[in-house]
Amino acid sequence: MKDMSMEDNRNLDLLASWIRESKYTVVLTGAGMSTESGIPDFRSKDGWWKNIDPTTVASTYALEKQYDLFRDFYIMRINTLKYCKPHFGHKILADWEKRGLVHCIATQNVDGFHQEAGSKNVYELHGNIRTVRCEDCSDDGKLEDFIMKKNCSSCGGRLRPNVVLFGESLPYDDLNSTMEAIRKADLVIVIGTSLQVYPVNQLPDLCKGKKAYINLDIDFHSKYFDLALKGKAGDTLLNIEKHLTKY
Numbered sequence: 001m002k003d004m005s006m007e008d009n010r011n012l013d014l015l016a017s018w019i020r021e022s023k024y025t026v027v028l029t030g031a032g033m034s035t036e037s038g039i040p041d042f043r044s045k046d047g048w049w050k051n052i053d054p055t056t057v058a059s060t061y062a063l064e065k066q067y068d069l070f071r072d073f074y075i076m077r078i079n080t081l082k083y084c085k086p087h088f089g090h091k092i093l094a095d096w097e098k099r100g101l102v103h104c105i106a107t108q109n110v111d112g113f114h115q116e117a118g119s120k121n122v123y124e125l126h127g128n129i130r131t132v133r134c135e136d137c138s139d140d141g142k143l144e145d146f147i148m149k150k151n152c153s154s155c156g157g158r159l160r161p162n163v164v165l166f167g168e169s170l171p172y173d174d175l176n177s178t179m180e181a182i183r184k185a186d187l188v189i190v191i192g193t194s195l196q197v198y199p200v201n202q203l204p205d206l207c208k209g210k211k212a213y214i215n216l217d218i219d220f221h222s223k224y225f226d227l228a229l230k231g232k233a234g235d236t237l238l239n240i241e242k243h244l245t246k247y
């Protein structure tokens with residue numbers, strides 16, 4: 001964990017005070033929330049799978065035209081989950097919900113870690129990778145069948161995870177509930193996202209209250225936020241928690 005400067009401390013104190021004062025707080029997370037659990041994000045520079053840009057395989061194009069590659073990519077991602085679990089940052093957010101400090105979490109992550117850590121009000125804007133369906137007949141499928149590269153047991157069609165691919169719409173109810181929550185929020189805390197994926201990158205602007213950003217890289221987006229904290233999600237949440245409980 002890096003040493004705290006005076007400015008870091010002031011910022012942590014400020015965000016802690018906003019969290020205490022806010023009557024309605026929404027947290028919006030992205031892949032950077034889960035990298036400390038060992039799950040790589042999409043846009044950080046470290047080499048990716050088979051030197052392929054993951055955003056090109058997580059797409060309707062890949063599902064239609066390169067199904068074997070698409071399936072290998074998702075099998076690899078599902079297998080990664082077996083060895084990973086939520087970290088203390090996920091647990092702190094779940095605890096804040098119990099203490100009435102956070103009202104809901106909207107996430108772009110498909111790993112289910114917020115729920116596993118104990119958060120109840122979670123909107124999964126990009127779906128969940130732990131269940132599958134048939135692309136051809138829409139029946140539910142078995143995750144084990146997908147991992148074993150079997151086809152749909154009803155129609156023989158292509159199984160796929162219940163995630164939102166590039167080229168697909170977001171789940172209507174989750175998106176609507178998120179927008180409603182953000183519109184009435186006194187505070188939105190955005191954590192671990194490059195804010196490059198539409199429409200989630202538009203959501204923070206709906207907030208009429210305060211907006212805070214916690215990310216390893218804040219250079220591009222900090223001007224759009226009332227406060228931007230550069231750092232790891234888990235470490236920063238732990239530091240905020242210390243400031244919250246110091247009085």
Ligand code: NAD
Nearest residue numbers: 030031032034041042043109110111192193194216232233
């Ligand atoms: P992204 O890869 O575009 O951006 C991640 C951001 O998090 C980057 O700005 C990076 O600097 C930052 N970051 C990395 N590690 C961090 C840490 N420890 N603490 C704080 N910040 C950190 O990811 P995104 O914005 O979420 O892009 C969206 C797409 O990525 C979505 O479609 C999502 O479904 C998918 N995705 C999900 C998972 C997952 O479920 N865990 C993993 C990879 C990608």
Ligand code: ZN
Nearest residue numbers: 134137152155
């Ligand atoms: Zn089918």
